[in-house]
Amino acid sequence: MGTAVFESVAALFGGCVGSFLNVVIHRLQFDDPQRRSLGGRSHCPHCGALIRWFDNVPVLSWVLLRARGRCCKRPIAMRYPLVELLTAGLFGALAHWSPFAGALTADASGQAMGIAVAGLVLQAVFLSLLVALSFIDFDTQLLPDVLTKPGIAIGLLGGLWPGVAGSISQDDSTSLALRTLLASLAGFVVGGGFTWLIRAVGSKVFGREAMGFGDVKLMAMVGAFLGWQAALLTMFLGCVIGAVVGGLGAALGRGTVIPFGPYLALGAVVSLFLREPILTLVFSTWPEWQRRNPSSQWLLLAFASGSLLLLFFVVRRGRRPS
Numbered sequence: 001m002g003t004a005v006f007e008s009v010a011a012l013f014g015g016c017v018g019s020f021l022n023v024v025i026h027r028l029q030f031d032d033p034q035r036r037s038l039g040g041r042s043h044c045p046h047c048g049a050l051i052r053w054f055d056n057v058p059v060l061s062w063v064l065l066r067a068r069g070r071c072c073k074r075p076i077a078m079r080y081p082l083v084e085l086l087t088a089g090l091f092g093a094l095a096h097w098s099p100f101a102g103a104l105t106a107d108a109s110g111q112a113m114g115i116a117v118a119g120l121v122l123q124a125v126f127l128s129l130l131v132a133l134s135f136i137d138f139d140t141q142l143l144p145d146v147l148t149k150p151g152i153a154i155g156l157l158g159g160l161w162p163g164v165a166g167s168i169s170q171d172d173s174t175s176l177a178l179r180t181l182l183a184s185l186a187g188f189v190v191g192g193g194f195t196w197l198i199r200a201v202g203s204k205v206f207g208r209e210a211m212g213f214g215d216v217k218l219m220a221m222v223g224a225f226l227g228w229q230a231a232l233l234t235m236f237l238g239c240v241i242g243a244v245v246g247g248l249g250a251a252l253g254r255g256t257v258i259p260f261g262p263y264l265a266l267g268a269v270v271s272l273f274l275r276e277p278i279l280t281l282v283f284s285t286w287p288e289w290q291r292r293n294p295s296s297q298w299l300l301l302a303f304a305s306g307s308l309l310l311l312f313f314v315v316r317r318g319r320r321p322s
C-alpha cells in the first residue's frame, strides 16, 4: 500500500473514531448512569430526534447541513466537527510518523506485520483516550475513571507487545516481551508517582489543588503507554504549556479555572511523536551546549520551577469525587 493512500485511509478512519468520541465526550459528562451508557444511536441534543446515518458523516454532514440540525434547525456546535477533524489529523499523523506504520507499508515478515498492527492499534487507542479525556476535562474539570483505568490496563497489556513502550534495559538475557512490560510498568510507576508527589507537595505548600487524583491516573496511563522517559517529558511539557497558556489567560483577564488534563494530553501527543528528537536534544545536544555555557543549567532549573510555580497559581482544580 502506498503511504499517501495509507495516510488518507487512516485520517478517514480517524474522522469516524472522532464521531464516536463526540458521543463518548457528550455522554460521560453526566453522572446519571442511564445517560452515561454508550450504547444506542445518536440523538439531537436539542429536540431528542434520532439522527439518521446520512446526517452523521464526520465533518461533511456538519458542512452540508450548514451547522444546523435537520430535525429542529437549531445550531450544531462547532465542537463536533472539531473533534472529528482533530482525531482525523492525529490518526493521519500516526500513519505518517509512527515507526509501526513504516513497518506496515514496507514489505515486512508475518511476525513484524503483527507487531506493527498491534503497535498502531495501541497508539490509536491512546490518542483517542487523550482526545476524549481532554474535552471532558475541559467541560467538567473531571477525568473519569471509566476512561483512565481501562487506559492504564490497556497500556500495561500493550507492554507485552515488543517495541510498543520504550525499553528500559539493554540486557539481552531478559526477553524482549518482559523488557517492554517492565518499561510499561516503570512508566506507570514514574508517571503516576511523580504526579502524585507534585500534587502532594503542591497542596501542602500552596494549600490548593492544582492537580487532582484524576491527573495522577492520567499520567500513570501516559507512562504505561509511552514509558517512564516520555512520562517525565509529558509532565514537563504539560507544566510549561499550561503555565504559558494560563499565564497569558490571566494576563488577558480570562477565566481562571483551567483544567490541567488537556495540557498533559498535549504534552503526551508531543512526547509520542517527537520523543526521539527531544530526548536527543535533552541528553546529547543540550549537555554539549551546557559544557560551553555553565550557567545555562541554572537557567533551565529556574525556568522549570518558575513554570511549576506559575502553574499552581493559574490552574485550579474543582473538588473531585475520587
Ligand SMILES: [Zn+2]
Pocket: 044, 045, 046, 047, 048, 049, 069, 071, 072, 073, 074
Ligand atoms: Zn433537533
